[in-house]
Amino acid sequence: xxxxxxxxxxxxxxxxxxxxxxxxxxxxxxxxxxxxxxxxxxxxxxxxxxxxxxxxxxxxxxxxxxxxxxxxxxxxxxxxxxxxxxxxxxxxxxxxxxxxxxxxxxxxxxxxxxxxxxxxxxxxxxxxxxxxxxxxxxxxxxxxxxxxxxxxxxxxxxxxxxxxx
Amino acid sequence: xxxxxxxxxxxxxxxxxxxxxxxxxxxxxxxxxxxxxxxxxxxxxxxxxxxxxxxxxxxxxxxxxxxxxxxxxxxxxxxxxxxxxxxxxxxxxxxxxxxxxxxxxxxxxxxxxxxxxxxxxxxxxxxxxxxxxxxxxxxxxxxxxxxxxxxxxxxxxxxxxxxxxxxxxxxxxxxxxxxxxxxxxxxxxxxxxxxxxxxxxxxxx
Numbered sequence: 001x002x003x004x005x006x007x008x009x010x011x012x013x014x015x016x017x018x019x020x021x022x023x024x025x026x027x028x029x030x031x032x033x034x035x036x037x038x039x040x041x042x043x044x045x046x047x048x049x050x051x052x053x054x055x056x057x058x059x060x061x062x063x064x065x066x067x068x069x070x071x072x073x074x075x076x077x078x079x080x081x082x083x084x085x086x087x088x089x090x091x092x093x094x095x096x097x098x099x100x101x102x103x104x105x106x107x108x109x110x111x112x113x114x115x116x117x118x119x120x121x122x123x124x125x126x127x128x129x130x131x132x133x134x135x136x137x138x139x140x141x142x143x144x145x146x147x148x149x150x151x152x153x154x155x156x157x158x159x160x161x162x163x164x165x
Numbered sequence: 166x167x168x169x170x171x172x173x174x175x176x177x178x179x180x181x182x183x184x185x186x187x188x189x190x191x192x193x194x195x196x197x198x199x200x201x202x203x204x205x206x207x208x209x210x211x212x213x214x215x216x217x218x219x220x221x222x223x224x225x226x227x228x229x230x231x232x233x234x235x236x237x238x239x240x241x242x243x244x245x246x247x248x249x250x251x252x253x254x255x256x257x258x259x260x261x262x263x264x265x266x267x268x269x270x271x272x273x274x275x276x277x278x279x280x281x282x283x284x285x286x287x288x289x290x291x292x293x294x295x296x297x298x299x300x301x302x303x304x305x306x307x308x309x310x311x312x313x314x315x316x317x318x319x320x321x322x323x324x325x326x327x328x329x330x331x332x333x334x335x336x337x338x339x340x341x342x343x344x345x346x347x348x349x350x351x352x353x354x355x356x357x358x359x360x361x362x363x364x365x366x367x368x369x370x
Contacts, residue, residue, distance in 0.1 A: 017190055017194060017198045025188055032263045032265065035190060035191060039197060040311075042197065042198055043311050044311065047311060101180060116181065117185060120182060121182050121185045121186070151181075155177075
């Protein structure tokens with residue numbers, strides 16, 4: 001787990017921005033929206049004069065990302081005729097990308113991706129994932145279990161499609 | 166879980182980790198982060214830690230107070246202005262690189278206020294030479310430095326896309342015009358009648 005108290009220097013800041021971005025990406029699954037969330041959180045923390053700590057910034061990023069999930073849901077309900085940008089198309093354009101996994105992740109709910117990200121990528125213990133997400137440990141365990149099942153099914157389905165091609 | 170299942174599970178998690186770790190933020194976001202951090206370094210001195218002794222705190226506050234007194238005449242110096250302007254330009258470059266489509270079709274800048282009523286200000290037609298010959302295609306809401314702004318999409322004769330940002334701004338920190346290139350994005354900033362204009366493109370115009 002990263003040191004959340006240290007004042008970030010050049011490389012530390014760079015790595016921290018990467019982690020914050022990936023955390024936001026886990027929630028939003030859309031690079032532009034993830035950058036918006038990190039960007040808004042940085043600006044807000046700067047305006048408030050800090051603290052410049054990863055744990056605080058992480059909460060700010062989560063707050064922004066979740067807010068944008070809600071506002072996007074409302075907007076999409078209102079404007080169904082305007083199809084949103086398909087996340088995988090955007091994600092595929094950046095870096096090395098496992099398109100099947102990207103598509104499978106897009107089928108999960110934001111909180112499922114968030115739980116998977118914190119547990120699998122950040123390596124947090126379930127109790128820390130629960131604390132970060134403000135949910136009971138038991139519900140996080142079942143959330144992660146269900147999310148992994150759905151991911152596995154989606155990947156198996158994609159693999160089956162590839163075999164038939 | 167048997168050994169085979171455990172291996173599969175580990176590979177599955179490894180695949181997720183690899184995917185996320187291959188995702189990187191844009192250079193513009195990193196630039197913005199460095200700019201934002203540099204603009205708050207002084208405030209960090211005021212944030213005491215539990216381990217800091219009283220003498221150290223008094224010393225730190227004294228040093229900061231002396232620095233503030235000495236700096237009074239230099240408040241809003243050119244370097245501070247440059248940092249502020251650069252932060253705005255970095256944000257504009259970041260937004261430009263997203264190439265977000267306009268939400269509404271707008272043919273005239275003057276009509277944008279009616280099409281985007283939540284702006285709270287009336288966008289103006291830019292008279293800057295850099296905008297000459299650019300065709301207005303549409304606009305959308307956005308924010309710059311946390312304030313509501315409008316983002317216009319423009320095209321030149323060759324079909325190259327430009328984005329223009331307008332937001333209310335007293336012109337503080339900006340004297341005349343700024344021309345900055347950030348991560349390959351060309352950003353021009355100027356202000357007129359309380360509105361700051363920012364024009365971003367992928368190439369030097």
